[in-house]
Amino acid sequence: MTIDPFSAADEFEHADVDSVVVFVDIAGFTAFTEAHGDHRAAELADRFATIAARVLGPGDEMIKTLGDAVMITSSDPTAALAFLRRLHEQTRRIDGFPLLRAGICAGAVVKRRGDVFGSTVNTAARLAAVARPGQIVGNADAASALRGTDLLATTSLGSLRLRNVGALVEAFALDVGTRHQEHVDPICRMHVSTDAQSLTITHEEDTYRFYFCSTACLRQFADRVGDMSTSSGDGDSQSIQSFLGEVAAPLGTLRSPTSGRGAAPMSTRSTSC
Known part of the structure; x- marks a missing residue:
């Protein structure tokens, strides 16, 4: 079957919406797997997904789990940040739980059958991939919307070339005081x-x-x-x-x-x- 890219949007039911996409994963999950084995790694990933689902807020939706990562959408950047704070607070109470890293991207998405698609989704995933352990990285729209909130600091990371993302992305490290001190x-x-x-x-x-x-x-x-x-x-x-x-x-x-x-x-x- 050949798909005509110019008519595909008219051929399936979907919604074009503005959203905030959040990707969160476990920093060093591959190293954890190598050191402690597949079964403990799978148990850790499952526990992480369960915690993430439990701390969702009213405007949050769990879209999917992907191995050691979860993808959610939030109604706005403030709600996304509040979700990440709750997630951090829960995981840091667990002895030995690894650090998390997250990417936040605000923008338009295509929503269909409970899933979301588009460049905003791809960018959020790539921002999570460049985040350091314990760090949250957001795009310019997300960082701009969060100015004036209780962020401790917003540090510009410059315009980044993200893998498989065509345009440069202006990125910011969002310090909310959730980095582990140990x-x-x-x-x-x-x-x-x-x-x-x-x-x-x-x-x-x-x-x-x-x-x-x-x-x-x-x-x-x-x-x-x-x-x-x-x-x-x-x-x-x-x-x-x-x-x-x-x-x-x-x-x-x-x-x-x-x-x-x-x-x-x-x-x-x-x-x-």
Whole structure:
């Protein structure tokens, strides 16, 4: 069957509406699956979808679940933000629940049989994909509508080139004070508190501290750092420090200079904080 793109809109029942599309997923879900297995990952995704459905507001509608992600529509950006706050509050009460990341896009959608389609949907999904763990990223229309609300801050991310989205999208990080203040396991990406097992790594002039949900994840990370040190040799010390810094930066780990130069090239210390 050949579909004529110029007449397709007239051939099926649909509604053209303005809406706010929200995509939320579990940051580091692939890493969680690799570390803890398929069954625990499936259980986590199912629990997340159940919580999301439970905290929907009057103007929210659950459109679908997609693996570790949920897609909802809200009546306006303020309602979308309120949904994300409620979702955060529920998940942060669960010991070890990973951080979430979200994309919000306000615009026109095509609604049909309980689903929504269009560039607004695609953009919301792509904004979620570029969000960092614990971060909400919105398009210009959503950010503009939220100015004057109780946002802590709105930070411009510039005009982004999003995958499979033709036009540049002006994006904003929306700070609503929902970022976890504790730490994230660098192996499985589970959220952990400072009483978890930790590993302190001193390399060159810097000290890094990482927190882990289990001894298994701690050992796996220590082995990886050790393998890098052994295989790269003295000439590649910069790449080890770069790796540690890149892992530490988004996870809220300690990164502080040691006193003076001449520290040992690499030392590790496991502690229970």
